[in-house]
Amino acid sequence: MARAYAIANQLFCLFLKEKLYRMTTPIFLNALRAFEVSARHQSFSAAAAELNVTPAAVGQLVRSLEEWLAFPLFHRSGGGRARLIPTDIATRALPDIRAGFDRLNLGLARLKEASTGGVLTVTVSPAFAAKWLLPRIDRFQTAWPETDVRLDTSLKLMDFASQGIDIGVRYGAGHWPGLQAEKLMDEEVFPVCSREFLERHSGLRGPADLAGLTLIDDLSVDRQSGFVTWDTWLENAGVKVVASRAGLKINNSAAVLQAAVDGHGVALARSVLARDDLNSGRLIRLFPEITLPSSLAYFVVYRKECAALLRLVAFREWLLSETARDRV
Known part of the structure; x- marks a missing residue:
């Protein structure tokens, strides 16, 4: 049997x-x-x-x-x-x-x-991509040629898990549910204009002289989050808010700066985005003696479970090295 x-x-x-x-x-x-x-x-x-x-x-x-x-x-x-x-x-x-x-x-x-090769999906705002990331991205690609960067530019807060996002740079107070956040850069906010605009308005010697000029407003960030507005800056500068002031409102920070470069008015610039325009002379900082640090900052963000991904680690360290280069 x-x-x-x-x-x-x-x-x-x-x-x-x-x-x-x-x-x-x-x-x-x-x-x-x-x-x-x-x-x-x-x-x-x-x-x-x-x-x-x-x-x-x-x-x-x-x-x-x-x-x-x-x-x-x-x-x-x-x-x-x-x-x-x-x-x-x-x-x-x-x-x-x-x-x-x-x-x-x-x-x-x-x-x-275990590999640095493949696709790394990065989410940033359109303005940060245009004014900070893209002018520098070739240095990352030279250092890590086996990594393909897929850039997702959006003002919306992307769901990293469902939309396959590996890493991103976000602007805010540093708290986003489900994401690790490391501060990348602080910034300051100040008025800027083109050299030609300043020549046309030679009487622009102090904050009070902004009355009657076109002030360009950035609408890309939620005003409830602590974002510095013209009213905030003017109050900090000791100038009464002029309710009837002329204005131009734009919902893209890069476009705000471009409007100032083109001579359409005075923009309230964010130092991180305006750095290259200031260094090149396309924009002039007004009243440099008046400082106003922003309570918001730029943060590198990623999911904790993806922290060991070598492509992510390489990109994160490159971002940090680039910000250190800017401070020199």
Whole structure:
């Protein structure tokens, strides 16, 4: 009896080995993924949209898995919103299959941490990209040629996990849920204008002389966050706010500076963004004896679980080295 059981067990192992040989590992994983996504959406069409393949391809993968298992995974319906209902055994297996894919994704992420190659996705504001990052990015690319930088410029606060963001630079008080934040740069706020504008308004000798001139307002930052406005700066300078003053309002910090460069008025500049324009002489700082540090600053931000990613570490250290270069 024992010998017969051993022979039967050996035959079963040979049968299982042959079954596994017929369904190679990549196809096997693809079929499991097609099954999991189809079960989640209860639709081959919706699964196909997520997997970026045709519904027929998803259906074929699921059928191949059912043939290999020799039992159905879905109750199929010809109509209604949910045409695929997982069978009881499929429903019991799904949590383990999903956990397995989660572990695979985690393992792949660990492998990616060991390489500086690949794509690094960086989120910054359009103004920071134009006025600070892009004029310097070639130095990072020269130092790390195997890293491809994908720049996502937006004023919106991106969800790093769902949108595949690796690292970013944000302007604010330094607190963003779910993100590590390291201060990159403080800044100061002061009035600037073009040399030509200053020549046309030769009487501009003190803050009180701003009355009647076009003052360019930056609307890109929430006023409730502690952002320095013209009213704040004028009050700090001891000048009563002129309610009837002329104004030009722009919702992009880089465009605010460009409007000043073009001679359209006096802008309230942020020192980090205006540095290159000041160094080149395109803009002139007015009343340098009056200082007003901003309560907001620039921060490098990233998810804690991604902190060891070598591409991220390289970019973070490069950002810090660039800010140190600016201070020299």
